[in-house]
Amino acid sequence: MTALTGKFTAKDIRRLRSETPGLPGRIHLDNCGSALVPRAVVDTLEAHLRLESLVGGYVAQEQQSKRLSEVYHSAARLLGGKNTDYAMVGSAVDGWTKAFYSVPMAPGDNIVTAYTEYCSNYVAFLQRVRRDGIEIRVARPGADGVLDLDHLESLVDARTRLISVTHVPSSSGQVLPAEKIGEIARLHGILYLLDACQSVGQMQVNFDQIGCDMATGTGRKFLRGPRGIGFLYINEKARRLIDPVVLTNQAACWSATDRYDLRTDAGLFEAWERSCMNQLGLGAAFDYALGLGIDQISDRVSSLSAYVRAGLKEISGVTPTCQPAASAAIITFNKKGLTASDIKALMEKQGIATQVASVVHTRLDLEARGIDTTARVSPHYYNTTEELDSFLNALDML
Numbered sequence: 399m400t401a402l403t404g405k406f407t408a409k410d411i412r413r414l415r416s417e418t419p420g421l422p423g424r425i426h427l428d429n430c431g432s433a434l435v436p437r438a439v440v441d442t443l444e445a446h447l448r449l450e451s452l453v454g455g456y457v458a459q460e461q462q463s464k465r466l467s468e469v470y471h472s473a474a475r476l477l478g479g480k481n482t483d484y485a486m487v488g489s490a491v492d493g494w495t496k497a498f499y500s501v502p503m504a505p506g507d508n509i510v511t512a513y514t515e516y517c518s519n520y521v522a523f524l525q526r527v528r529r530d531g532i533e534i535r536v537a538r539p540g541a542d543g544v545l546d547l548d549h550l551e552s553l554v555d556a557r558t559r560l561i562s563v564t565h566v567p568s569s570s571g572q573v574l575p576a577e578k579i580g581e582i583a584r585l586h587g588i589l590y591l592l593d594a595c596q597s598v599g600q601m602q603v604n605f606d607q608i609g610c611d612m613a614t615g616t617g618r619k620f621l622r623g624p625r626g627i628g629f630l631y632i633n634e635k636a637r638r639l640i641d642p643v644v645l646t647n648q649a650a651c652w653s654a655t656d657r658y659d660l661r662t663d664a665g666l667f668e669a670w671e672r673s674c675m676n677q678l679g680l681g682a683a684f685d686y687a688l689g690l691g692i693d694q695i696s697d698r699v700s701s702l703s704a705y706v707r708a709g710l711k712e713i714s715g716v717t718p719t720c721q722p723a724a725s726a727a728i729i730t731f732n733k734k735g736l737t738a739s740d741i742k743a744l745m746e747k748q749g750i751a752t753q754v755a756s757v758v759h760t761r762l763d764l765e766a767r768g769i770d771t772t773a774r775v776s777p778h779y780y781n782t783t784e785e786l787d788s789f790l791n792a793l794d795m796l
């Protein structure tokens with residue numbers, strides 16, 4: 399596709415929508431759960447599956463080797479770093495756990511995190527507390543609900559082995575100041591792991607600029623790629639400092655009976671057996687986002703999110719459950735007399751996809767604010783204000 403310039407025009411949006419097979423007849427507002435893939439991704443997946451059915455998986459992989467390797471370059475063009483800094487993994491959590499458990503830590507060491515940390519990351523922290531005798535230190539929000547950076551920095555000391563934060567949590571549109579956290583990490587010479595699962599694809603994210611050493615993301619969310627694939631970004635410095643938690647025949651070459659040679663690129667964390675189809679599909683999703691331009695995407699996602707936030711304020715009985723400064727395309731709320739699950743079910747009956755977020759996803763944040771479950775909508779750039787009005791009217795009528 400040819401690149402669209404400037405802000406999206408009405409014609410651009412019509413085209414984008416016509417390139418999205420899942421749109422007609424439904425209003426998809428669960429893009430932070432799993433977005434609708436564009437035709438370019440569907441075609442890529444179908445073509446590779448067909449090729450595999452005709453020549454077998456290995457020959458198909460050989461025939462597509464150039465395109466498979468281009469996926470790493472596309473990742474680096476969209477998200478920064480070098481192509482060799484990216485590993486294709488099964489999911490964001492798959493990449494995150496491989497990176498996290500590879501950071502050497504001894505009893506008495508600590509991790510600094512923030513109040514918005516994702517459940518899967520936090521249970522891994524807790525396991526290392528029990529197993530390795532480390533300590534978790536949590537940076538809190540300031541009075542404005544935004545991360546208190548001074549507090550975060552005050553938690554760092556000579557025993558801090560990792561700063562690990564979630565860029566955008568799954569239960570609110572709060573955006574953590576990832577770049578400022580990067581400055582703190584660099585100043586103190588500490589490894590920095592960013593869970594960018596909910597930020598990539600909806601806003602400008604550049605790992606060089608942010609200054610993180612490791613970062614993870616997934617295909618199916620705002621990137622609009624397939625399920626069953628994610629990526630791990632791990633720069634050269636981190637690759638030198640970690641001790642890979644597991645080795646496989648892909649990570650290391652069995653070069654003599656008593657020796658192996660480790661890979662030096664991020665492929666260290668890849669499995670030999672993986673879905674080439676999904677990798678190509680993710681590449682198509684990276685290229686689609688690059689073709690549209692992340693600035694245009696981000697611009698439209700922000701204005702649609704602001705539109706929903708403003709609309710929710712007008713509906714009687716609705717209480718927003720995001721922090722006041724939240725701006726990303728994850729918008730949570732509750733409505734008097736209905737549970738979040740009621741809202742999801744009633745919306746689904748009208749062909750509107752919404753979601754439920756719960757305290758188990760981001761316990762530190764939601765528990766402190768007395769929220770157990772909350773309804774969640776997450777618009778993407780292909781949504782229209784008419785669709786958002788339909789959702790807001792439907793919510794008003796519930």
Ligand SMILES: Cc1ncc(COP(=O)(O)O)c(C=O)c1O
Binds near residue numbers: 489566567596
């Ligand atoms: C912030 C965050 N991190 C990580 C994940 C996990 O992604 P995956 O299921 O692809 O491993 C999610 C999924 O919702 C998420 O919201």
